[in-house]
Amino acid sequence: MAEINIPAAGGKKTGVRRSKKHSTRVDLTPMVDLGFLLITFFIFTTSMSSPRAMNLAMPKDTPPDKQNQVPESNALTVIPLNGDKIFYYHGDLNDALKANTYGVTNYSVTEGIGQIVRTKQVILNRKKPGNRDELVVMIKPTPESNYENLVSVLDEMLINDVKRYAVMDLTPEEKEIALAKSELQ
Structure with a gap:
């Protein structure tokens, strides 16, 4: 800061001297060092959130001839299509086409895929009490269906x-029949 000198009025008197003011300077180097030390400490002591994933139950490795076979009466195949349509059939595709046990539905609460699954569970439970847990749903999305369709089907499960349900690959025959039957309805 500037120093102000006030001269004496009469010349003989000495003026009142003021004390010299020094500028205040704060050295922030130790504060910055402390800040970096604290940041480093908290980075090393915090635990990062680990990603969450869905539990995936994989079958045991068995030879192809001894793999678990699902009875056709317990199988339901669901094929999500574009336009929020779902093609489904019970058991084997060829048998379902002959017996007319297939259909096209949507994601409606009252008459959608959830209702189809509940009806299948009731039928299995009538055959043998507790048999509803033996239902196996095979989900085979088409390339034209979107991710939301797959998630909606998984939500219904x-x-x-x-x-017991599985996301599987779609065969060309299934894709052709599903698209043809969905266009009719």
Whole structure:
């Protein structure tokens, strides 16, 4: 800061001297060092959140001839299509086409895929009490269906307490028939 000198009025008197003011300078180097030390400490002591994933139950490795075979009466195949349509059939595709046990539905609460799954569970439970847990749903999305369709079908499996379901590849024959039958309805 500047120093102000006030001269004496009469010349003989000495003026009142003021004390010299020094500028205040704060050295922030130790503060910056402390800040970096604290940041480093908290980075090393915090635990990063680990990613969550869905539990995936994989079957045991068995030879192809001894793999678990699903009875056709317990099988339901669901094929999500574009336009929020779902093609489904019970058992084997060729047998379902002959017996007319297939259909096209949507994601409606009252008459959608959830209702189809619940009806299948009731039928299995009538055959043998507790047999509803033996239902196996095979989900085979088409390349034209979107991710939301697949998630909606998986949600229906969770809502209806389906214990055994799998996301599988779609065969060309299934794709052709599903698209042809969905265009008719």
